[in-house]
Amino acid sequence: MPLKNHLKELRARLGVNQQEMGARVGTSRQTISQIERGDYSPSVTLALKIAKTCGVTVEEVFEYTEDES
Amino acid sequence: MQIDDMKKNIRKDSNFKIVLEFIAFTLFATLVGYISGTVMDNGMIKACLVSVCDVFVRYALHFYLALNIVMCSLCIGLYIKSKKLAENWDGEDEKQINKIEFCLDIVGSIISLTVIAGIMLWMLDFSNIEGCADSRTAWIIHTVLFSCMFGWIYIVRGKMMSFKQKLNCEDRIHVLDLRFERKYFESRDEGQKMIIYRATHDVFKGLSYINPVLMLIAFIGKISFDTGNFPVVIVLVAWLMEMMIYTRAVFKYKYRDKNRKAE
Numbered sequence: 001m002p003l004k005n006h007l008k009e010l011r012a013r014l015g016v017n018q019q020e021m022g023a024r025v026g027t028s029r030q031t032i033s034q035i036e037r038g039d040y041s042p043s044v045t046l047a048l049k050i051a052k053t054c055g056v057t058v059e060e061v062f063e064y065t066e067d068e069s
Numbered sequence: 070m071q072i073d074d075m076k077k078n079i080r081k082d083s084n085f086k087i088v089l090e091f092i093a094f095t096l097f098a099t100l101v102g103y104i105s106g107t108v109m110d111n112g113m114i115k116a117c118l119v120s121v122c123d124v125f126v127r128y129a130l131h132f133y134l135a136l137n138i139v140m141c142s143l144c145i146g147l148y149i150k151s152k153k154l155a156e157n158w159d160g161e162d163e164k165q166i167n168k169i170e171f172c173l174d175i176v177g178s179i180i181s182l183t184v185i186a187g188i189m190l191w192m193l194d195f196s197n198i199e200g201c202a203d204s205r206t207a208w209i210i211h212t213v214l215f216s217c218m219f220g221w222i223y224i225v226r227g228k229m230m231s232f233k234q235k236l237n238c239e240d241r242i243h244v245l246d247l248r249f250e251r252k253y254f255e256s257r258d259e260g261q262k263m264i265i266y267r268a269t270h271d272v273f274k275g276l277s278y279i280n281p282v283l284m285l286i287a288f289i290g291k292i293s294f295d296t297g298n299f300p301v302v303i304v305l306v307a308w309l310m311e312m313m314i315y316t317r318a319v320f321k322y323k324y325r326d327k328n329r330k331a332e
Binding site for chain 1: 160161163166236237257258259260261263264
């Protein structure tokens with residue numbers, strides 16, 4: 001997965017669980033879990049919402065790395 | 070130039086794989102045809118098969134009852150297990166919530182399986198009604214048993230859905246809503262929809278393989294077991310419907326944006 005993220009760390013910093021995080025950004029717990037695991041790359045809208053909720057920029061939440069393979 | 074060669078090689082490999090698959094399928098079909106032909110030649114085996122089918126039809130109602138009792142107990146057990154797991158969930162442990170949701174998803178799958186198998190067994194047993202001395206009582210028993218199956222399914226499914234809604238507070242669609250399927254899909258967020266898209270794609274891919282096999286089985290049945298044209302026609306209609314729905318959806322989503330722009 002070339003898109004890495006720091007959502008788990010940022011969520012821990014906010015002191016909220018996945019359910020609460022989901023409620024804050026207007027999505028489900030499952031989607032937050034999928035993003036944290038790296039199974040799903042969110043849409044631009046959701047990425048912006050997550051960044052806004054965490055009080056950081058999108059680049060600080062999501063990190064694009066070139067695929068070595 | 071190198072890229073073109075690479076693409077050509079990839080295409081060659083892929084085509085070679087498809088040809089191999091086709092040859093394997095042809096060999097498999099030939100083998101199945103040969104075995105079924107040999108089986109039909111042997112009167113004893115045919116008699117055996119017919120008697121097995123007869124026993125299956127004769128005791129279809131017993132199987133129906135056993136199926137419902139086993140599946141109902143299994144669903145209740147899994148539901149209780151998931152409730153107990155949820156009581157100990159701290160709202161953070163992902164393994165725990167995955168276990169809970171896995172149990173609930175298994176309950177959902179068991180329910181779908183029971184509905185299909187239950188209806189099949191219930192219909193098979195219908196042929197036994199004519200042989201009954203009191204066909205009216207048989208009708209009543211059948212109707213009651215059919216209602217019982219949907220009764221337990223309704224209760225367990227309702228409990229499961231309300232429990233799921235407690236775990237995921239954004240879920241607000243009631244299982245008894247007449248447009249449940251549509252509203253449920255529309256209420257999903259992007260991550261959940263992605264799972265549905267992937268699952269649907271897998272279903273389509275699976276059916277693309279299953280349909281020709283079913284077609285082959287129906288055709289062998291027609292030739293070797295005198296099942297007639299009806300099963301072949303039904304499989305063809307199902308295949309055609311699947312392709313029509315797929316093509317319609319592709320056209321709808323491919324040209325929707327173009328039509329909007331034209332407006």
